[in-house]
Amino acid sequence: MPPVSQNGGVKSLVTDQIAQSRVLVYSKTTCPFCAKVKDLFKSLKIDIVVVELNKVDNGSDIQNALFEITGQRTVPNVFINGQHLGGCDDTLKAHSEQRLMAMISSERSSYDYDLIVIGGGSGGLAAAKEAADLGKRVACFDYVQPTPIGTTWGLGGTCVNVGCIPKKLMHQAAILGHNLGDARHFGWDVPEGIKHNWEKMKNEIQAKNKKGVVIEKTAKDFILAMGERPRYPDVPGAKEYAITSDDLFSLKYCPGKTLCIGASYVSLECGGFLNGLGLDVTIMVRSILLRGFDQQMAGIIGDHMENQGIKFIRPCIPEKIVKLEDGEPGRYRVHGRYCDGTEYTDEFNTVRDLLTAEMLSHILMETLINVYYKRNMSNLKNGFVVVDEKEQTSVQNVYGIGDIIEDKPELTPVAIQAGRLLARRLCTDSTALCDYINVATTVFTPLEYGCIGYSEEDAIKKYGEENLEVYHTNFQPLEWTVPKLDENICYAKLICLIPEKEKVIGFHVLGPNAGEITQGYAVAMKVGCTKQDFDDTIGIHPTCSEIFTTLDVTKRSGKDAAQAGC
Structure with missing residues (x-):
């Protein structure tokens, strides 16, 4: 030298x-x-x-x-x-x-980068950072298509900007509203007539202009991590007058009387916190609540939300939206039709629409990567990317992670974990794969719902009802006793596989702080815990979580799971 x-x-x-x-x-x-x-x-x-x-x-x-x-x-x-x-x-x-x-x-090649990641959301950034930390040359492409009313954002994806984070904060605002009412029962002199101030709570979203310059870059490997965005249905007035959750979290004004179209977890969460903030909320359900989740739990959530004053219109599909009056908010008439042909109509200030997700994978494959071997890479019917257990598409050097891949949980932590593990496999001799089964998640509806593993329907389909033992019970949180809240709305359920020493393959809980409860049990299920492990664990008293250490009523027994007092 x-x-x-x-x-x-x-x-x-x-x-x-x-x-x-x-x-x-x-x-x-x-x-x-x-x-x-x-x-x-x-x-x-x-x-x-x-x-x-x-x-x-x-x-x-x-x-x-x-x-x-x-x-x-x-x-x-x-x-x-x-x-x-x-x-x-x-x-x-x-x-x-x-x-x-x-x-x-690793020899330097003629490629511009070792890895190009398309999508700057949670999964894409996790993969890009991991590969960069492992010494690879990495580029990350990201672009957010603005909604019809102009909502957009920079790096971070849906979760950070218009998803999990603002959703949880608004959910907390709704909980605080309920707690104000409960506080009176605990001796607090809370004034009547307290109202929520939307302007003080709203999120600020900054948009950046795009220069529109076309560039071409090459790489040894590509990871598709574009996530998903709402797509407006083919209904007159939907694109002109309806908004999505992307827009809702950055509204500068209180949305007023709101119609939520669809019954996904996002729709129910939005409807729940809007109702908790004191707004008039209606949810239009096309078929079932919380598709993909345990349907017994979904039914209990729906009943609780109706008891909270949220109106459900079901089964019904929208047919058109007509503007009646400008304003912030404006006023709109929504026309729909029930499955028996009966017409539905009502007026709202805001119509929140989230029916199907628009997948951009096939577009990006053509315009950004110039890959000509798309055979079997995407499901043309639903737009999801088809991958194997290693997240690889039918194109050898193209991979997919996150919400865009078919038949996998559409959750931020899943995308992050899959992205990191994929980057390690591409950059080192690691062979670790993402576990898509024992995934913990929580739906932040007014009655929170936490779950891990199989729903009861999916467990029966995979293992047969005769091979399952389902333990369950209602319970009442201690803090609910003073304001005399419903003693049999909270619910706990374990789905156990009999041939494997009652290994727990499904965990479900409805109640306050369900997310905090569920996360800890996810570790136990990850290592293959059994019902006996739950029974041998000493619970923390008095907590909601301790109910899982004392479950003894099975569905097979036919005994009543309701609380019967002390």
């Missing part, structure tokens, strides 16, 4: 050194950590280029340049194939995780 010039071009020369070296170590002969790294490469029989900063005239200038380039001032400072690895701990960790040799043996 020629000595580095002492002129003002130190940073440029350091950059050249990095680009021209397969393995480059900036070191000092007096540093024991540098010695460890050099000994490691020697034991691996890897030829390296070493620059001893205490032996060259302008070592301090080089060290300053390295700090500007990497943010790291200390030595050793290790680079592999032009990518910054880090110091001693980073190098030893890469070796222990069996990815050091993969990084070294």
